[in-house]
Every structure is written in structure tokens, then in C-alpha cells.
Amino acid sequence: MLKQIIKKGTIKENVLLAQYTTIKIGGPARFFIQTEDEAEMMAVLQFCRQNRLPWFVLGGGSNVVFSDQGFNGVVLKLLSGQYRIVREHTPVEIEFPAGYSSHLASVKMMEAGYSGFESLYGLPGTIGGAIYQNSKWPRGNYQMSDNLKSVVYLDNHFQIQTKTKSELDFSYGFSSFQKQKCLILKATFIFTIKSPDQIQLTCREVMRYRQQSQPIGVLTAGCIFKNLEQGSAGYYIDKAGLKSKNINDLVVSSKHANFFVNQSQARAQDYLKLVALVKSEVKRQFNIDLKEEVLFVQ
Numbered sequence: 001m002l003k004q005i006i007k008k009g010t011i012k013e014n015v016l017l018a019q020y021t022t023i024k025i026g027g028p029a030r031f032f033i034q035t036e037d038e039a040e041m042m043a044v045l046q047f048c049r050q051n052r053l054p055w056f057v058l059g060g061g062s063n064v065v066f067s068d069q070g071f072n073g074v075v076l077k078l079l080s081g082q083y084r085i086v087r088e089h090t091p092v093e094i095e096f097p098a099g100y101s102s103h104l105a106s107v108k109m110m111e112a113g114y115s116g117f118e119s120l121y122g123l124p125g126t127i128g129g130a131i132y133q134n135s136k137w138p139r140g141n142y143q144m145s146d147n148l149k150s151v152v153y154l155d156n157h158f159q160i161q162t163k164t165k166s167e168l169d170f171s172y173g174f175s176s177f178q179k180q181k182c183l184i185l186k187a188t189f190i191f192t193i194k195s196p197d198q199i200q201l202t203c204r205e206v207m208r209y210r211q212q213s214q215p216i217g218v219l220t221a222g223c224i225f226k227n228l229e230q231g232s233a234g235y236y237i238d239k240a241g242l243k244s245k246n247i248n249d250l251v252v253s254s255k256h257a258n259f260f261v262n263q264s265q266a267r268a269q270d271y272l273k274l275v276a277l278v279k280s281e282v283k284r285q286f287n288i289d290l291k292e293e294v295l296f297v298q
């Protein structure tokens with residue numbers, strides 16, 4: 001029945017989720033659907049509701065860890081369509097499908113001479129995931145919502161909604177989409193016109209800082225914990241002496257203590273144990289409660 005819905009995308013059973021996350025952890029999804037077709041996405045979620053099947057929307061998998069048992073339902077991975085120029089003159093408005101790669105969007109905007117996505121240069125994942133997490137960049141205090149104009153999404157009653165930024169809530173690492181089960185379909189952003197060379201300089205600066213401060217080219221899920229008012233989570237994890245601490249194949253990065261690196265065969269149970277260990281040690285030493293930024297899905 002579910003298979004009959006999928007005509008443009010693909011549907012497979014028992015697909016290992018590890019391969020669709022950047023940290024490469026996670027067991028199988030009962031159903032794994034990939035599509036860029038909005039009507040198909042909506043039909044899948046309606047099917048799930050009618051058949052009481054749990055569902056989960058996956059973007060680039062760069063901020064999630066799946067359990068070793070996997071997901072006993074439908075994982076819907078959004079693929080990318082094309083972006084669309086809504087308004088060509090200042091302020092330029094461009095609509096991106098939720099499955100569009102954040103880094104590719106940054107590159108395309110740079111090439112076109114549209115300034116606004118420089119901070120997404122080198123950011124893993126998709127536009128939809130970045131809106132959901134309100135992804136941020138420390139230099140210049142950029143947040144994904146900064147140049148957002150509006151979002152089109154499917155709400156928890158399966159109605160298509162279009163909301164402007166002012167009708168939604170965004171704060172550090174938070175969007176109102178985290179409060180309700182929904183599917184972000186597309187979003188429009190505002191850009192200014194600059195020379196591609198000028199934009200490229202900022203993108204290079206962003207990448208240089210990434211390379212200096214983050215473990216690149218290894219298996220991670222980004223920052224595990226949210227930063228705190230008192231300072232960065234990585235600072236306290238480092239101060240607690242936890243850099244290079246490991247549970248089996250999962251290790252606290254020696255470069256940035258808020259990243260866990262899967263050295264090869266790490267499992268979700270290692271992840272949960274390392275999260276618990278780091279939280280209890282930071283609590284014991286500094287009386288600080290760390291909160292996860294990465295979503296654990298089971």
C-alpha cells in the first residue's frame with residue numbers, strides 16, 4: 001500500500017540508518033523513503049497517520065543519532081529540488097526546497113552574487129534541518145532565521161501552512177517547529193546583491209574558522225550539547241578533563257570537546273553512555289546541566 005504511493009521517489013525496507021547520518025550510527029528503518037515530491041511527502045504522512053505508523057523526517061542526518069534498534073516506522077528523507085528566484089531585485093527573495101543542501105545553497109548564492117548565506121558555507125545538512133534547528137554560526141552571531149522571510153510547511157493536522165518569520169518563534173538553537181510534529185516543505189530567504197568575489201572572501205573566512213575550530217573529515221554529529229549563558233558547552237567539557245575520553249569507539253574530540261567522534265564502529269549505546277558520563281561529570285565539577293542539541297531518535 002505504502003509502495004503504491006511512491007511513484008517519483010524510492011521506498012525500501014530495512015535500510016540501515018547509520019549510512020544516512022554523518023556520525024554513522026543507527027540500526028534499520030522499517031521503511032525508508034526518499035523523495036523530493038511534495039505531494040508524495042504529504043501522501044506518506046497521511047498514510048502513516050491512517051495506519052498509526054510512526055514517522056520521522058530526515059534531512060542531511062548531521063544532527064541526529066538513531067538507536068541501534070533503528071526506527072520501527074517510516075523515515076522520510078527529503079531530496080533536493082531546485083531553488084527558485086521569487087524576486088530578482090533588492091531585496092532579492094529566493095525559495096529553497098527543504099531538502100536542498102545548505103552548503104550548496106551557499107555556493108550557488110555566492111556564484112550568483114547574492115549575499116546572505118555565507119555562514120552556511122561548509123555547513124552539513126539541508127535547509128529544512130537548518131530551519132528546524134535554527135542552525136547558527138558564532139562569527140557574526142548568524143542564525144538561520146536571520147534572513148528568513150517565510151516557511152511553507154505541513155502542520156500536525158496535515159494542513160499546508162505559510163508563515164512569515166514574525167509568525168514563528170526562533171531563538172538560539174530553537175524554532176517553533178520543534179514544538180509540533182511537522183514537515184517543512186520550502187522556505188523563502190532575503191538576500192542583498194554583492195560581488196561574488198566579496199561574498200567568496202567571507203565564505204573562505206567561514207571555512208577557515210571551521211577548519212581551525214571543528215573536527216572536519218571525521219564522523220561526528222556536530223555539537224552534542226547546547227551552549228550555555230555561562231559559556232560554551234565545549235569549554236566546560238574541556239575544563240572537566242574530558243577531551244579524548246572514550247566509550248568504546250566513540251571519543252570526545254581533542255579538537256573541540258563538544259564534538260564526539262565515531263572512530264569506526266561506535267554504536268548508539270556508546271553514544272548514550274558518553275552523553276551521560278559527560279553530563280554527570282560537568283554537573284559534578286561545575287553544577288551545570290548540559291542539554292543535548294543532537295536529537296536521539298528511537
Ligand SMILES: Cc1cc2nc3c(=O)[nH]c(=O)nc-3n(C[C@H](O)[C@H](O)[C@H](O)COP(=O)(O)OP(=O)(O)OC[C@H]3O[C@@H](n4cnc5c(N)ncnc54)[C@H](O)[C@@H]3O)c2cc1C
Binds near residue numbers: 058134137183185
Ligand atoms: C561537522 C559538522 C559541523 C556542524 N557545524 C554546525 C554549525 O556550525 N552550526 C550549527 O548550528 N550546526 C552545525 N552542525 C549541525 C548540523 O549540521 C546542523 O544543525 C544542520 O543544519 C542540520 O541539518 P540536517 O538537514 O542535517 O538535519 P537532520 O540532522 O537531518 O535533522 C535534524 C532535525 O531536524 C528535523 N528536520 C530536518 N528536516 C526537516 C524538515 N524538512 N521538516 C521538519 N523537520 C526537519 C529532523 O526531524 C531532526 O529533528 C554541524 C554538524 C557537523 C556534522
